[in-house]
Structures are given as structure tokens and as C-alpha cells.
Amino acid sequence: MRTAYTADQIRAAEHVLMAGLPPGTLMQRAAAGLAAACAGLLGRVYGSRVVLLVGSGDNGGDALYAGERLARRGARVEAILAGSRAHEAGLAALLRAGGRVAGPGALTRADLIMDGLVGIGVSGALREPYAGLAEEANAARAPVVAVDVPSGVDASTGRVQGAAVRALVTVTMGAVKTGLLVDPGAGHAGRVELVDIGLGPCLPDPDVAALTGGDVDDLLPRPGKESDKYRRGVLGVLAGSDLYTGAAVLAVGGALRAGAGMVRYAGPAEPVAQVRAAWPEAVITLLDRPSIKDVGRVQAWVLGPGLGTGDWAHELAAQVLGTGLPVLVDADGLTVVARDRSLLRRAAPTLITPHAGELARLIRAERADIEAARLQHARAAAAELGVTVLLKGSTTVVAEEPRPVRVNPTGTSWLATGGTGDVLSGVAGALLAQGLGAYDAGSCAAYLHGLAGRLAADGAPLAAADVATALPAAFRAVAAGGA
Ligand SMILES: NC(=O)C1=CN([C@@H]2O[C@H](COP(=O)(O)OP(=O)(O)OC[C@H]3O[C@@H](n4cnc5c(N)ncnc54)[C@H](OP(=O)(O)O)[C@@H]3O)[C@@H](O)[C@H]2O)[C@@H](O)CC1
Ligand SMILES: Nc1ncnc2c1ncn2[C@@H]1O[C@H](COP(=O)(O)OP(=O)(O)O)[C@@H](O)[C@H]1O
């Protein structure tokens, strides 16, 4: 499990750790790790040109001391001082080692740029000249190494207001910050390398967590010798309408490839015909009225993809949400419960899988606000609605009170295409049917779906059905320890 923390949590932990150490110890540890990471990127340090962007706080101090270390190994180090002051001892150390102060023009001749403008001490959008320097660094040909966090990214949330550095690598001190795992911040951070400065014992419970492939492998149910199709878990899928048939096909496809013992599909004539043609494995009930009575026993339900939003959908929603079984609500199902939120008041587990627009309707918020602050809104929705929330999008997050939000580390922008969400609902539903709790089912499904998306895309556009096809390869990659 990868864990991450807010700026306040880091500051409090640093305070405790620093109390028992000589002044400057932590900054030296940070600088040593930073210099080593930069040397690794440069390959040959001697003779290379390193340009430091130095702000007025300790983030700039880290950069200056790391610059000193590289200068002692023969690098030509130049510091651009962005603030009205710079870390005094750090600057003196750099100058003693042969480094010098330069103007912004130095950026164009750099082999490597170190972004020490601001770290966890920033407030609000970058001011000038910081903002302009961040943009010049992004435009330069040299790779950028961000110190602790890319300047302009909010370390606690991943929010970006205005200009922000885009790094190839972010060398972060003591513990990973939440904003490095959540977009848009994650997209600016590049590869995140953690420098151990001894903070571990002082850290509280994490703010967020990200599953690794190994964690997913440990959580996934596996059939044993005594398994049969019923014991492995049966999923019921209520999706599709005579107007929208594809959503039913995709949701059933995702479910069939995610380990359910059996998938029961129930719907009207058109989607029934399509699902039957695509998936002979599914057990099908043709519904001539909105009733789950004749569908047979299941261990969990998926409700919503392509279902429509009229009386038919409302009646089915009332019936499945009235059972004591785990229910995943997606797509049109979310529109129905947004109109009547009392449907979500139930004791059994409920996993909702909205994108930002659907969550906006559910919690009466603005879509753009949700996209800018995904964590905050997913958490608030989980608390307000009393359900587990899987918020889809560039970074998918899973929130359930009172646990740390799970942030999904897999996925690709190629997934932003119609129907991929339907596949995800099938995968998560199948995991619910196999006995995983909503929190684990949601986060394992997001992980596997994101990985399947990467495998299916492989640098080219994908269709939603390709994601379902790539699911077995994603399960195998996780089991083999290669994901
Ligand atoms: N503490 C520790 O033990 C360790 C800390 N470590 C390191 O210290 C970093 C935190 O250092 P920090 O607290 O000095 O804050 P920091 O991120 O450098 O920036 C604050 C300065 O930026 C400025 N500024 C603020 N907002 C701004 C804006 N919008 N736009 C422009 N400027 C803005 C503001 O300056 P002013 O306005 O006062 O001129 C303020 O003084 C941390 O990320 C890690 O790298 C490591 O060495 C490990 C040990
Ligand atoms: N920019 C993006 N980067 C990564 N994944 C994305 C992005 N946009 C959407 N996705 C993923 O694609 C899927 C889209 O789901 P959804 O919005 O429900 O589409 P649909 O309703 O057409 O199936 C989700 O898994 C979501 O996380």
C-alpha cells in the first residue's frame, strides 16, 4: 500500500522529528537524496549544467544544498533567485562550492532544472516572478526535477491554480504528499521518488492510500477446490433499455471477466437479444414488467447502465435497494437516486460509481468544482449519502467513511471514451458478488479496469469492449507481480 499525507500532517510530523535532532539535519538528508536523484538522471555529473529555481523558503534551501553537492562533483550549478530572500546558509554553501547566481536566461542552457520555488509552505496560486519561471522551466528542453512537490501544485489536494511546474521526476521528502497522487497534481509530478528523512515513526494515519498490484492480488477472491458457480458469487445486472442496449452488453462483459460464478441479466426485449448474442454464458430473464422477482438468487446487484430514468428504472431501483444485498448504482441509476435520495437509506453496502457530472447532480454541486477538488467532494458525498463513492475520471478515487480515500494509480486518458464506465460497473459488481466489501471492490475494480485500459490502449485509441477483453491480462499481470 502506498500512503500519502497532507501538508499539515507532514509539518506536524517534521516538528516532532526535528525536536530531537540538531538544526539543519533534515534539510541535509533531503538535499543528499535530491542530489543523488539528480545525479542518477544526469548520468555524468562532472561538467553538466544544473540550474536551480530557488524560492524564499526551505524548499529553496533543499535545492541550494543539493546544488552544492552537485557542484562539489564538478557540475556547473547556477541558481535563479526568485524571492526577495533566499536560504542564507544554503546560498553561502553553494557559492563556496563554486556555484553562482544567474538570471532567467540560464534555463535555456540547462541540462537539468531543479524546481525549488515552493514546497508545502505555498499559499494560493504562484505569484510573479515564480509563475513566469515555472512556465519557462516547462518550455525549456532540460528535464525538471521538482523538489518535494512541483511548484504550483497544492501538496494536500493536487489542485492547480494558474501556472505550475511539470516535472519529469518529483523527489519528495519524508512521505508522499496527497497532491502527488491526485490529478491534476499527479499529472505534473511525473515519477515520484521518496527520500527517507526518518519521518516514518512520526507520521499519523494516512490521508489517502493507493493500492499496489500486490495488494490487489491479496484482496482478490480465488476459486478453491470446493468452489462451484453459486459459491463463487452470482451477480444480477439490471441495465439496458430498448433505446440503450450497448451498456447492458458491456456491463455483463465486464462482470463475466471479473470472476463472478455466474451473471444473471434481466431486462426488456432489445437488450436481452443483444446480451444473449454477445454472452451465451449469461443467464437471462426477459422482463415484461419492472420486477426482480423472477430473476433468481444473486449475491449482489448492478443497477443502472443504460437503464433509462423513467418509472421502469425507478421501480427497479426501489426493489434492489430495498433488498439486504450489496448494490452498485451507476449511470441512469444515479439519475434516479438523485431525484429520490431516500432510496439510498439502507443498511446493506451501496457502492455508487458516478463521474463528476453525475456526482454534481447527486450532491447539488458544480461539476467544475468537483473536478478541481475530487478528494474533497468524494469524501463529502460519502459522508452525506452514507454510501461508498467511486468517483471516476482522470484520477479515480474511492471514499468510504471513516477510511483513508483510496486513490487509483492505474488508468489512461484513452479510457475517456463511451462505454468504459459500463465495463467498470460490471467488474466492481462481480467483486461485490464474490464477497468483497464496497471499498475493496471499488478500489480493486478501478485498479484492474485502469490496467486493462492501459493494456488495451498500448498508446492507441481503444473501444470499451477492448477493455473487457483485456481484463484477464490485467488479472494475470497482478498475479504475476508485474503490475
Ligand atoms: N520543515 C522541515 O523539516 C523540512 C522541510 N523541507 C523542505 O521545506 C519545504 C517547506 O519549506 P517552507 O515551510 O519554508 O515553505 P516553502 O514551501 O519553501 O515556501 C514558502 C515560501 O514561499 C513563498 N510563497 C508562499 N506562497 C507563495 C506563492 N503563492 N507564490 C510565490 N511565493 C510564495 C513565501 O515567501 P514570501 O512570500 O514570504 O517571500 C514562503 O516563505 C518543504 O516543501 C521541503 O522542500 C525539507 O528540507 C525537509 C525538512
Ligand atoms: N481523463 C481520463 N483519464 C483516465 N481515465 C478516464 C478519464 N476520463 C474518463 N476516464 C475513465 O473512463 C471511464 C468512463 O466512465 P463513464 O464516464 O461512466 O463513461 P460511460 O458512461 O460512457 O461508460 C471511467 O472508468 C473513468 O475513470
Ligand SMILES: [K+]
Ligand atoms: K518545488
